[in-house]
Amino acid sequence: MNLQQLEYLVALDNTGQFQLAAERCFVTQPALSMQVQKLEEELGVVLFERTRRGAVPTPTGRKVIEQARAALRAVQQLREVVSVEKGEMVGELRLGVIPTLAPYLLPLLVGELTQTYPGLRVRVEELQTEHLTERLRDHRLDVGLLVTPLDDPRLREIPVLDEPFLAYIAPTHPLYQHQMLTPADLTPEGLWLLQQGHCFRSQVLNICGTRADTDTRPLTYESGSIETLKRLVRHNHGYTLVPELAVLDEVDTNPMLRRFAAPEPVREVSLVVHQTFVRLPLLDFLRAALLRQVPARLHASAAGRKIQWK
Amino acid sequence: MNLQQLEYLVALDNTGQFQLAAERCFVTQPALSMQVQKLEEELGVVLFERTRRGAVPTPTGRKVIEQARAALRAVQQLREVVSVEKGEMVGELRLGVIPTLAPYLLPLLVGELTQTYPGLRVRVEELQTEHLTERLRDHRLDVGLLVTPLDDPRLREIPVLDEPFLAYIAPTHPLYQHQMLTPADLTPEGLWLLQQGHCFRSQVLNICGTRADTDTRPLTYESGSIETLKRLVRHNHGYTLVPELAVLDEVDTNPMLRRFAAPEPVREVSLVVHQTFVRLPLLDFLRAALLRQVPARLHASAAGRKIQWK
């Protein structure tokens, strides 16, 4: 058994065809066929069913392929450890961000990232928490930027921000009269929400308490973006809750914005990686960059100290 | 990079000398030297400091070796997956058992194990819970037999027995007059305990409550084995608590034994493996064998159903 064979195995599973797998491995089809055969022979099991239109893993094959992926991942991590030790910052970074953070935090990061680490290729995916954590768990993403706690022992959370919620209220809405809000003031009437699936939605409902459950509004429109909610309010309809990053540039000037009285409701924004993640300086940089780009009042309470690695 | 190089790397770390590492890998010293050099060259880092008396890993080397071990473990697990799929039961099983279970459960297992799986080499270590879990975590042991819950997300617990505690009382001790005991009856006077470090000791103290803390006994002797405690009682001194397996053959005949009134205090005995353990049929067999050899009243409450594998 050797690593090449494991790579061929995984490539064959990914493509489903010897020819395609061979191409993707930059070898000829017989070369890949031979190695897969040899591996099957050595292990004494059939890993793929050969059909007219390619190769389908057997049940045993599936389990072996899964283990092969784990082994190759470990080898990849070895290379990353070396890369980190050499102080390099190269390769690919697959970053996942939730939709209620992406538009506000990513623009703050791209400049620093591309300038500081020109050798680093960053690939961003915008996904809701559920899909993001799933991808972090099975190593389809390297780093997540989302709201914690997640309470998943396989994932490591590095808190970065404690982002306050603010109310964004149309002048026609009764709440507009309040100068300072408490969660108890919030009524379901006129409250705009994000769609199901956004963690931000459940956080808002959490703040409002069970009152928001009794939904008797004549018109409900659940939007996919905070920007849409803001537009609704700006057109003099109802109110909504927004995270402070969504209104950073208008927080002191827009009379429709209201802060909550202390203790302000906040959401904990964290960088999240798999426990086995080894490129820790990269994490440290991302955290520092975020803190640099964001007002200090948003920094997570434990933000003063250096990240405790392991 | 290839698996051979990683094995050489780990062997060199294990032995600390090129010559010895080469011997253990069944190759010549230049062969191993060359491959380690090649790996260093490919990775672009020095992994070992060459000194007069062998090779010492550099700080970077240590991290790389650790990753190499992880990679080789993944490959080993791939082989084990195949072995399991083929229905084989071969190789080595490193089993750790706590001292208060070992003398009572191991004799029940050896016969079945060696007869059912002649190809399996079993290596048993008797260790206290703390050391056992540490070895399970870093893969120096395959299976542990100990008292749960451990609450370690890296380890998987398969409950096997709910083993009652019984009191073993000398006729001269006041407790001898009780026919049925409750934990509230237990006094610190005359209670023999195991040494610090045995989980059984803390479980007993737990049952006795804080009363046992006020230790005013004129003679205290903390033994290393339950058998010694039994001897002390048999020589007409004080009393002790014993797990039922320690008195299985005398539980109905020995007048010095007392059961607790329901709900009987019990300790949960489980098989414990690392979450990544793949030889699940072996676990299943061990569990079944234990249940077969032990009276049904000791079977864990959930023992009826088949183990839920993941």
Place this chain on the structure above:
DNA sequence: TAAAAATACTCCATAGGTATTTTAT
């Protein structure tokens, strides 16, 4: 100076390439 590691050189196992045949629908 003596033990340990590195180097020099040879051999051969084997991964991979090209050309061709076999297989399955």
Place this chain on the structure above:
DNA sequence: ATAAAATACCTATGGAGTATTTTTA
């Protein structure tokens, strides 16, 4: 009939052996 995989055969890389030199405490 035809696309896909397997086989045949050749080449060359590189891993491992033996003999020897270099290093360092």
